[in-house]
Amino acid sequence: MRFQFKTSYNQDIRLFRDKVDGFWYGLLAVAVVALPLVLDDYSVGEISWVFIYGICGVSLMVLVGYTGLVSLGHAAFLGIGAYAHAYFIMHGAPWIVAVVMAVVITTACGLIVGLPALRMTGIYLAIATLAFSVIIQEVFSRWESVTHGFAGMKVDSPVIFGVAVADGRSFYFLCLFFMVIVLWLTRNLLRAPTGRAWIAIRDSEIAAQSMGVNLAIYKSMAFAYSAGLMGLAGALFAHKIGYLAPDIFTILLSIQFLLLVIVGGLGSLHGAIFGAIFVALLPPAIAILRDSIPDTMNQWAQDSGVTALGLLGNAIGEFLRKPGVEAGIFGLILVLVILLEPLGMYGRWLKIKLFFSTFPMYKASTFKRQKSYMRSERLR
């Protein structure tokens, strides 16, 4: 058990709790920077997804996890950012300008969507954002002078200040850079009055109002900030995917982002990153398992002489190859997480950490929650 001696108010404001904490984050930073040196191109490319999804995760975490506003339409913001970025690049704008424009345009869209949100809560807001995303998707496919409709839009690799970021490794660092910036900025907001106002709105609007929080301003601010981050993620997304088409930005993608924040753990930035790791790396993991499970099990079957093992392995491989199985596995994991670990992967992580730091005195009941009965949420 590590004890913390708090001797200054600054200690609660600092980014890292203490030196030990700082050391571990430093180590993590070194590891993340060193990864591309040891991994092959394919893995580096897949990990870049983690960073892009990480930005999306932070974006949605601010809105859902901290402010308590649910959006079923975040894929639309991602799309707006991606298309805006691609459009400006295509018309000769420098890369940085295109990114800034993407962020500015999505922030503006966020504000516009946020306005009706001021009066809505819960499912009404969810359906309004859903409606917005359906409309935007239709706009993507019809506004051909800008988006090229279903013909699609090709996006080249970025050229920043004359330097081409052509290979996967440099792009990896670009994404990493932006994710770290986003994390830092968001952390700053969360430890300042703005972040507290968001949390207050999430937990009790009436009390927040009575304490001087202007609900309208802070809600639209959350929407705009969240949308802006999504715009940034969209710009990176456009390069990563290389080819934009309207049917990428569907409600299923929005749902995937929600899955990300839930599986990661609502109400923590760590959760956004854990969730991003999960969402970005599960599909390649399934792809790998698809081939390796039958192979290994056949190997076992040969070694042990039990043919049933090999047949089972083949069946699993066959199953994983069927179309739509991936969505089902996502669904299953989502269900299991909500049933067994409502705090998500970050919650589990905290428990594991506590287990080791208090070993052998860990009590499972530390995190036991009071049994709750349903109370009407309609009166809010």
Place this chain on the structure above:
Amino acid sequence: MGCIYGLVALGFVLIYKATELVNFAQGDLLMLGAFVCYMSVAWWGLPYWAGFLIAVVAIAAFGALLDALVLRRVIGQPQFAVVMLTIGLGAMFRTFASVTWGSEIYTLPTPFGGVWTVGGVTLSHQYLSIVAGTLILCGGLYAFFNHTRIGIAMQATSQNQLAAYYMGIPVKLIFSLVWAISAGVAAAAGILLAPVTLIDINMGLAVALKAFAAAVLGGFGSIPGAVIGGIVIGLIELYAGATLPEGFKDTAPYIVLLLMLIVRPQGLFGTLARKKV
């Protein structure tokens, strides 16, 4: 079409009224219902009505089972988490369907082949069957909720679970029953819809989204509102498809919904409640 939206919206509202959950798997239950009916009719050679009955009963039982095994455990958790749970369940059902029945498109043979001509207007029996089915189900459910003991118990449960429990209402049973009814309604909607849209694993999703819009349009929690909302969405879709440029058929209902929510955030028949402090 509007009636189908209304029916699915009805399923949403039923569950919401009783358990305050929004069941995003409703569309997938609809899809499962259509598949089960197809299976009974086309593979096992049963008559249409037998298939209809089997599908509705099977999906209703499945709904009750779902409540008992999964959803009962999350009572008391934030609404949003539960909504995501049903989204996850829906994804699992779709995968299950695609593994079991494959991704082909099926046609369900129905006894409603003919057309009916009334005063120069030709109505196909298929569409009439949808309208009739909706009317029968709505009437039945309305009577059930307002005039039977169990129906009233369900209303009580939705208002205050703990108090209902103390009054001797078997809350768990009520919940399972609500899920069964709602799933059964979804299955019926799926079977009625099947001849119009054909059966495939994604048939539920599109319908469910529009039905959800319909439920919100009517004001979530209002049963007549859901049906009327469904019909309104269906009509908007029809007229937008016929008169406006291409592309508006699918978006017009959402544009109307968005405008309506901006003007009246609580839906047409909903009530805006505020928390007491």
Place this chain on the structure above:
Amino acid sequence: MSLFQAENLSINFGGIKAVDGVTFDVAPGEVFTIIGPNGAGKTTIFNLVSRIYEPSGGRLTFAGRDITNVPPHLIASLGIARTFQNIELFEHASLLQNLLLARHAHKRSSFWSELLFLPSVRRMETEHREAVEKVIDFLDLQQYRDSLIVNLPYGVRKVTELARALCTDPRLLLLDEPSSGLNVEETEDMAFWIQDIKNLLGITVLMVEHDMSLVSAVSDRVMALNYGRPIATGTPAEVQAHPEVIRAYLGG
């Protein structure tokens, strides 16, 4: 010169006059208590004063300023703070964060400076923290500083409500049933605190309360309310002896 004045305050809920022409004034430095049977409209008056409800008639004046049309989020910065009868804390935040939020009305930083967490923001945060720590010391909440509200017992939450209201640096403090749900010892503590708030901090208190022993112990003046109308105003003893008040409570 009174600090707070309500003139002819009224509100209707669908034809029911929940508050019907209530007039009272609170002098600086006093504890003014509103009593009355359930449903008399006491909490409704609070909701009107903190501007959560829109009055259908009447005028509210605070420190010489008409606040009848001030939006609810500006009430705190004027110097009016309130607690809630059924506890409206930010449950999934720590006690410290709850109290820091109450400093929101005193925030001077812009969005951009917070985004970069400039030194000015850090300085301001430290100042807020110092203000909050004073309240924590005043109400003996030190040991709960970092606990989440959901994990705190009811009594502590009730004190946290009071602490949060105090953190806004109010001139007028509205306490909505501060003793409800507390046991005898906790109620006694509450009585001491209310006296200290009045005497040491010099904050004027407007209170709604049922517990008559607490009311008589701390109040300077009491107003009794029934069916949204005031029936008696005066010292605690006078009001308790008033025949109409006895009739309102005992019926008949």
